[in-house]
Amino acid sequence: MSSKTGMTGEDVDLRRQAFLRRVDLEHTFRMAKHTLGWTRPKLRTPEAADRWTWLVVAHTRLRLTREAASVLRRPWEKPAEPARLTDRFTMRA
Template sequence: MRRFDIEHTFRFLKQSLGWNAPRLRDPRSADRWSWLVVVAYTQLRLARLLARQVRLPWHRLVEADRMSPARVRRGFRYIRADLPVCVGAPKSCGPGPGRPVGSQNKRPAPRYGVPKKNKTGTRGHPGAKQAG
């Protein structure tokens, strides 16, 4: 690859696919994110022949095998309409059984007092001892 191609690939990965967008703390997460971006880029390269050309009036018409990943990304949403449906309809289901009738909640939510302003202007809980 030429340097020109490599630089434009990195620019596309950063600007369009968001390679450097997330602020990840763990190196493993950063590695996983890098692999996801590479997979997305590969998917765009492989979908060149399937993607429809969505272009602005001043863009030239390009052969399908020479489309850039950015152009493929613009027409990527139309690929799904052309693909056959591989799954069946989802099964309908009702709501879950929930808690049995007549049973009590084992751990009720803790209740906290409302903080009120004292005469001195400091905040504290009602009934809490004042320092001093």
């Protein structure tokens, strides 16, 4: 036994390593929140924080799917024959 709590040396080492790893995790979350823009607004209520979180999630999903959606036909465009690709469609892809 290495402490008054009854933990062995291995237990103490494991907890020390977990404590040191905590710093890495905190910085990772802080940088992720900063990158996503979560730290920009000055939110005063938990409800506003929830709305902002969903807005950030929606914006991120739209950004991630923008490239995949660029090859789809727009609702106002006429359907094209599969064998014919227009210049505009080819440039979009």
